[in-house]
Amino acid sequence: RFLRLINSWNLVEEPEQWLVYLLALLHRSGQETAVAICQRYHLSRRWIGKVKTGVAGWQEAVEVLRLGEKVRMSQLAEKVLPLPNEIYPVILTQLNSRSIARFRSLLNALQYDRPCVNGNDIKSMGYKPGPYFASALEALRRARLDGLVTNRQEELDFVREYLAAHEGAIKSV
Secondary structure, eight states: OHHHHHHHHTOSOOOOHHHHHHHHHHTTSOHHHHHHHHHHTTOOHHHHHHHHHHHHHHHHHHHHHHTGGGSOHHHHHHHHTTSOGGGHHHHHHTOOHHHHHHHHHHHHHHHHOOOSOOHHHHHHTTBOOOHHHHHHHHHHHHHHHTTSOOSHHHHHHHHHHHHHHSTTOOBOO
């Protein structure tokens, strides 16, 4: 039921069905046990990594989703994004309808409400490319998720302020 629900949203890449079922069986087993079972059946490192990550992180994602509006969308994203989408149906089984709606809102925002500003915009502001580009763009992504910026101009202003406040951002002009 929850696998069909996730697929009907069209917000994430369709999960591997067999892995959804495996995670449903293993999600309460603990990382060591889950990994041992995967190795027993000679799963690849890629699949074992997904199982390990899903088993390790699903409970924390559920806890944060259950907190509702007390938690910012960017905090939800921090807990959900690292998880394989094959664990999403397991997460949904633990949520009430309000939390499921919030989960869907998060996936929708991640898919369709991305910032417009990118590294080229930062370069056009006169900054030399560097590691602070990624941190500025990540801060912008979090601000967009939290509704602190809603349009391109606000995003540009946010990035300018962010770079001005953080050392290491070097103007080339």
